[in-house]
Amino acid sequence: MRIELGFGLDIIGDIHACFEEFMTLLDKLGYQKNREGLYIHPEGRKILSLGDVMSRGPQSIECMLFFLRHVEAGQAYMIDSNHGWKIARWLEGRKVQLKHGDENVQKEFKNYELKHGKKETLNLKARLKTLLMDAPSHYIVSNEGEDLVVCAHAGIKDEYIGNENSRIKDFCRYGDVAGMDEKGKPIRRDWFKEHKGDLLILWGHDPKPEPLLINNTLNIDQGVVFGGKLTCFRFPEREFVFVEALENYSGKTGADNPIGK
Template identity: 25%
Template sequence: MHPGKIYTIGDVHGCNVELEDLLNQLNLGEHDMVVFVGDLINRGPDSLAVLDIARNLPGAYCLLGNHELRLNRYHQSGDRSILKDYDWETIPKLSEQDWRFMQEFHPNLHFPGLQTVVVHGGFLPDKPWDEQSVDVVTQIQVMNRKTGKWGKRSDVSGGESWMKYWQGPPFVVTGHTPRSAVVRTKWSICIDTGCVYGGKLTAYELTEDQIFQVDARQPYVTKSLTTSA
């Protein structure tokens, strides 16, 4: 078992100032670990500053978000057709060191002693979590259990949050689906509280089951946050 605390941190999306506020609040000790749930970059004011903070934080572990996955694939293939318009605000600023750093991001992190897995998006029910594709685990928000379709909330009609269907163990900690507050079920928790949309940046500590939050200094992107799926 890890000797210190284990803080998972939700989608930062370039909100470097709020990340510093949150880390100040956590007051990390030398045995503590920080796990970023992915989507450190894009949309917010300073993606590079966030990458720098994560890279220089002792004991930090970064998971792949759908944003890093897409940029990594572009970097490997050169295929611009997969990119979103806002990727071009980030791409020209990334150094070789930044690209190498993002390529080391992991699809998930398992804490067997805590029966907990941390992952960016989530998992499909009815299939072992460790056999699911990187596309599923970084991109799933909802699924329609009748059709088996899964994807973004806006793309799947009749879709419900994957969290509604997920029966552990393991308990799953995720981000990716922004809401106005932390959402929790028996077997999962989502800690994306939409900082870049003017919500909060959230940390969830696994060993003592505690939530830490800071408010966004301002909305950086306009979107109204819902409370549910």
């Protein structure tokens, strides 16, 4: 789970199947499509996704396929996430309830099968399942032996950093959830208040209208699928690059919309 900073990282918040906005972002960041169809940065930068690349939005398969190809090519990293884990188990053939936008992935696969046939669909599903199952709970970005940044989907406790077990995986997927309220929404505890030290923790999952920096923890999920924007945090430059959502794909408005759109 420890990766080298190398020539720089472009760390990207929850994409949630907003493939068009993601392509616009890569273009803004200076990535160029090569002959094999891979997006390569001329300065050798790499892409790191905070997870939830699929579900809710319109193009889950395209987004997952992008990370499948770029992770295999060593050009991108992608961490585990709550939707990613749900879809992984569905792809494995387990009985899971597809809701909160996961049902869109199933619909996309039905259309994919009509277009590409059963064999190719099964093959893709198996490869995507492996990608999602193999995704680590978090990454530690280091440079010349010094740890600089931790990337986790929904959050992490300081004592979990550098370790991996089922409890840590769950915490990184869902954050510190104290149960559900009467409306079925998770009651979230603010894990980031406990973080100490200089290590910067990047996280997404819980959309905020703007990047939120507290205690050296930085939320970069600005709710693109809810009509907000897709965020990239460039490291080590510590610069933000945003792409505004083309629309609110979520069907959620007003009080039901986490960023109030």
